[in-house]
Amino acid sequence: MLSHSLLVNTGNILSLSEARLKASQNSTDELIETLKIVLNDERSKGNDTTIINGKRDTSLQDVDRKDLKVTVKVFISSPDVDSLKEALDQALEALCTGTIESLVIAYKSAEGPEDILSSLKKIWSVVEEYVKADKLSSVGLSDINTNTFIELFQWADVKPNIVQINLATCCVVPPVLQEFTKENDIQLLTHSDPSQILPQDVLEKIFGSTAYLHWLIRYQIHLKCRGILSSKGYLLRINKSNVKP
Numbered sequence: 001m002l003s004h005s006l007l008v009n010t011g012n013i014l015s016l017s018e019a020r021l022k023a024s025q026n027s028t029d030e031l032i033e034t035l036k037i038v039l040n041d042e043r044s045k046g047n048d049t050t051i052i053n054g055k056r057d058t059s060l061q062d063v064d065r066k067d068l069k070v071t072v073k074v075f076i077s078s079p080d081v082d083s084l085k086e087a088l089d090q091a092l093e094a095l096c097t098g099t100i101e102s103l104v105i106a107y108k109s110a111e112g113p114e115d116i117l118s119s120l121k122k123i124w125s126v127v128e129e130y131v132k133a134d135k136l137s138s139v140g141l142s143d144i145n146t147n148t149f150i151e152l153f154q155w156a157d158v159k160p161n162i163v164q165i166n167l168a169t170c171c172v173v174p175p176v177l178q179e180f181t182k183e184n185d186i187q188l189l190t191h192s193d194p195s196q197i198l199p200q201d202v203l204e205k206i207f208g209s210t211a212y213l214h215w216l217i218r219y220q221i222h223l224k225c226r227g228i229l230s231s232k233g234y235l236l237r238i239n240k241s242n243v244k245p
Helices: 027-038 081-093 113-132 146-153 175-183 200-207
Strands: 006-009 042-046 047-057 069-074 100-107 136-143 162-166 187-191 211-223 228-240
Touching: 006 027, 006 081, 027 200, 027 228, 047 069, 047 187, 069 081, 069 228, 081 100, 081 211, 081 228, 100 113, 100 162, 113 146, 136 187, 146 175, 162 175, 175 187, 200 211, 200 228
Parallel strands: 006 047, 069 100, 100 136, 136 162, 162 187
Antiparallel strands: 006 228, 042 047, 069 211, 211 228
């Protein structure tokens, strides 16, 4: 029986031979396969939270931190600032680092444009707090409407310098966005993540019908000098309750 709250840290999935065999799969399939593997691992419980850890990654313990680049993508569907802070703090702790070089926020919501902008401002206030505390370096957003991104950029104290778009749903980069990013020295990146990296029906099949995803993080660690991906994994917070927040 799962506890009220569940924190899953997959560890370095590059060390899982089962996952490596399916290296070409998309992010959702990769995540599902990884969860099936690590859910059989040791669990520990404390403070009403069950913690599940995958295989511990020791491959980078002797590597100088300045030689590593940590990139993190946070998938959230709520503008709750405490949830985002928890996600970032868990990432910093799990990766044994005080700084994340690159952070991208993927915020999915059914809100209208004005409400989305208001929610993103709440989210971005947390990002700014962590940047000012030297815990984040480059920061940005994924799959955001062009006008909303420009409005947020103009409002923000700490300006986003990354924007990601999904070419699967946007075959051509909007000219206005392309021009704006060029004028403001913003990295315009593409990605292939599904619109929902862990759909609710899949989540319920794995964790039960009362499962609710608070946040999900995918991290990658590269060796700067060689550009080699050395570590990759997921962190996620699941709530088990009859009443979803």
